[in-house]
Amino acid sequence: MRVVCLHGWSGSIESMRPLSKALTQQLGSSLIQLELGQYTSLDDDLTLDDLATAMMNAWIEQRLPTAPQSINIIVHSMGALVLRHWIRRYFTPDTLPIARCVMLAPANFGSVLVHQGSAVLGRLFKGFHFKRPFQVGSQLLDVLELGSPWTVHQALEDCFNQPIFNTSHILTTILIGSEGHRGLGALLNEPCSDGVVRWSSAHLEPVRYCIDLSSHRPEVERVVSGNQVAYQIISGLNHASILQEEGSISSKLIEAIIQGLKVTPQTFQDWRHVCENKTDAYLRALDSKALCQQHVVSVINQYTHPVTDYCMTLTEQRCDDHHLTEYFQSHVHLGCHVYRNDKSFRSFYWDVGAFWNAPDQWEALHWSLVAMPQFSPPLGEVGYMSYDDVHTPAWVLDESDMKALMQPHRTCYIQVIVPKAVQGVFSWVPSKVDISPET
Missing domain, CATH: 3.40.50.1820 (Alpha/Beta hydrolase fold, catalytic domain)
Structure with a gap:
């Protein structure tokens, strides 16, 4: 042949x-x-x-x-x-x-x-x-x-x-x-x-993951190739x-x-x-224990329009102890590249070997997403809801979720749908004309 x-x-x-x-x-x-x-x-x-x-x-x-x-x-x-x-x-x-x-x-x-x-x-x-x-x-x-x-x-x-x-x-x-x-x-x-x-x-x-935040409760779908x-x-x-x-x-x-x-x-x-x-x-046989995974993330709103200004982070669930969150940022997160022609697409590079060799056990992870402009009435009446530790995280990962997500030598594609909220754009103006029916 x-x-x-x-x-x-x-x-x-x-x-x-x-x-x-x-x-x-x-x-x-x-x-x-x-x-x-x-x-x-x-x-x-x-x-x-x-x-x-x-x-x-x-x-x-x-x-x-x-x-x-x-x-x-x-x-x-x-x-x-x-x-x-x-x-x-x-x-x-x-x-x-x-x-x-x-x-x-x-x-x-x-x-x-x-x-x-x-x-x-x-x-x-x-x-x-x-x-x-x-x-x-x-x-x-x-x-x-x-x-x-x-x-x-x-x-x-x-x-x-x-x-x-x-x-x-x-x-x-x-x-x-x-x-x-x-x-x-x-x-x-x-x-x-x-x-x-x-x-x-x-x-x-x-x-492939789809994290849909536009529904009443965040929904996470996982599909294996x-x-x-x-x-x-x-x-x-x-x-x-x-x-x-x-x-x-x-x-x-x-x-x-x-x-x-x-x-x-x-x-x-x-x-x-x-x-x-x-x-x-x-x-x-390697001296280095680095085992890396690439995450390609794209963020859109409920109208399928790209969301180009956002911050995505993973934090440890225990808010009173930040040492694992700091460990993630300094040892696991190796970098992020923003695609030049469409900033809604980004490539995150994580060392999952370092993740599983953390100095303490991960209890749960909060997947957080904050997009701009933020919806924050009355200052911001058009924008995106925030999903973080202060409000509600986009995704709470338990041990099984972490094992499914953090695997080396592969690319993980994650699409996030974040709702765009609008408030106070239209208002009713009382009519000055008497429109009551004639008797």
Whole structure:
């Protein structure tokens, strides 16, 4: 069965050649290099729609099979987003031509790279040798940005509404490196990442919450993805070196890729357990106990309009003792990124390993949300109700809620519906005309 290779942002065909060469030596004639990676992802004019169209044109031109489950594919970084959009545009779950997919460091839920890539530094380092200098594919970077609405909407389709990365459709293996970059590249490094993509951003088994505050009593709905993927963190590799041929490190990667290309529906669960056990063994050997999770939060009102000015916090229920709340802010909460084009979307990064290793036991957590403008008559007669320890928290999490929420290596999407209240806008004016009926 032939294999398609698709590179990521700022990549090229050349970036995939070392991997293709190593795989060809192992698989022989069963692997045919298809140079579908010849797209200029640094061009500012390109969108994902353009890339999906170009991919379909190349697919037809190369006479690649379109019968269900008739070809395998390897993608790197943003190539995963291109693939998922192409699938969404042209196929249904029953007509997917992909049988197996191996994702290398996929930016399925964004990348920290965008914070640098769209700035001057990113343009100098990424756009230096490009035919249109100082362009880094700004429209594609909007998709790659942490907290991007596009990645959320895509996940709602292929992770929840019609999950396709499972034994019934595409047998998917996700491999990501354990190391950050050195030198100037260390500017991008974060805990639990390969220097560009967070471990939690790569995974395709997200969980979704809806916290509806617009009803009489706050309602919380939790939905788990229907995807099942094999997920492995491979030690010694970063976002760039995962494509390079490097002795013993490469042999571990090549072995995992080949397993991902040969797995069957009958052996897939065993392969998932192998990947899980190898990841657990690597994490146990670490000096750092950081285990991170990404939370993408969007806030809307009851009219589905975005709420762009808000503060979301988690506090310990015991109001007389703030040391656990302080611990959460200083050890668990690693940062928050506000999506540039829609500030109602934000990416929160939490160390759930630190959460479960807190110096004291969590009794309960209060999920608080304060949005502006606040509804506070008579000073503020148009605005949003406050949900905090002073009023009523948006969500009180008990131990089971915390265990369900605080899990590493995945993205958790949380949509909050906060009611907008209005008071005193209209008033009755007494009529001075006698309108009583005539007798």
